[in-house]
Amino acid sequence: MSGPTARCPGRAPVLEEGVRVSRRRIGFWYRLAAVIAKPPLVVLFKRDWRGMEHIPADGGFITAVNHNSYLDPLSYAHFQYNTGRVPRLLAKAALFKVPFVGSILRGSGQIPVYRESTNALDAFRAAVDAIERGECVAFYPEGTLTRDPDMWPMAGKTGVARVALITKAPVIPVAQWGANLAMPPYAKEDKVRLFPRKTLQVLAGPPVDLSAYYDREPTPDVLKEATEAIMAAVTGLLEEVRGETAPEQPYDHRNARAEQRRKAAGEGKK
Numbered sequence: 001m002s003g004p005t006a007r008c009p010g011r012a013p014v015l016e017e018g019v020r021v022s023r024r025r026i027g028f029w030y031r032l033a034a035v036i037a038k039p040p041l042v043v044l045f046k047r048d049w050r051g052m053e054h055i056p057a058d059g060g061f062i063t064a065v066n067h068n069s070y071l072d073p074l075s076y077a078h079f080q081y082n083t084g085r086v087p088r089l090l091a092k093a094a095l096f097k098v099p100f101v102g103s104i105l106r107g108s109g110q111i112p113v114y115r116e117s118t119n120a121l122d123a124f125r126a127a128v129d130a131i132e133r134g135e136c137v138a139f140y141p142e143g144t145l146t147r148d149p150d151m152w153p154m155a156g157k158t159g160v161a162r163v164a165l166i167t168k169a170p171v172i173p174v175a176q177w178g179a180n181l182a183m184p185p186y187a188k189e190d191k192v193r194l195f196p197r198k199t200l201q202v203l204a205g206p207p208v209d210l211s212a213y214y215d216r217e218p219t220p221d222v223l224k225e226a227t228e229a230i231m232a233a234v235t236g237l238l239e240e241v242r243g244e245t246a247p248e249q250p251y252d253h254r255n256a257r258a259e260q261r262r263k264a265a266g267e268g269k270k
Contacts, residue, residue: 070183177201
């Protein structure tokens with residue numbers, strides 16, 4: 001899959017046939033975050049960005065992104081920023097309490113995700129509202145950093161499918177690779193390897209066709225099928241980026257933990 005590669009961080013990129021994506025939705029706080037984050041990203045990493053032509057120029061849409069490093073939200077946001085359609089990411093609510101970081105997150109319109117609380121549905125409503133206002137909302141469907149031993153995407157959670165089926169907004173799959181080579185998942189500080197410079201690869205694909213689910217009741221099975229379709233698209237893009245083939249069945253860390261508990265219980269009875 002080929003596509004334009006942005007190399008001019010200060011300008012909205014020119015896509016196919018001279019179409020220039022508008023930056024009208026980028027506000028002060030997003031620009032401030034870019035001023036802070038982009039210089040070190042440009043200095044420390046090389047870039048290989050493809051598929052920008054798949055990012056809609058107008059209207060609300062969803063991106064579904066794989067997650068394999070604490071650095072990759074910056075890598076993805078840099079890519080998306082240069083399309084002119086900045087994302088609203090769903091982020092852990094605790095991050096909004098961090099001094100200065102919380103101010104940037106709130107000011108740039110990021111969406112806090114509350115776990116196991118009465119506010120858990122707020123993120124869902126905020127995502128739907130943002131899409132209906134014509135914004136981009138970015139989901140990490142895995143819900144956390146991948147625990148797959150080979151860093152392939154795990155089975156996804158159904159939140160992205162639920163929002164997609166309600167809004168009928170385009171779902172753009174995005175695969176990224178490279179940040180994990182500098183900072184592997186769950187790595188401690190002594191495992192960070194910035195040099196030699198790593199290449200941050202980001203590849204966006206065409207919208208996932210979810211039309212078969214639009215007129216169906218959003219039962220758990222339907223949401224699971226739609227989620228699997230989204231994750232299959234993301235994984236397929238990552239296969240292209242890596243030049244490798246992913247496992248036939250995605251890693252499910254919930255099942256893995258259950259299996260570990262069963263094994264531990266069995267050993268305890270010996």
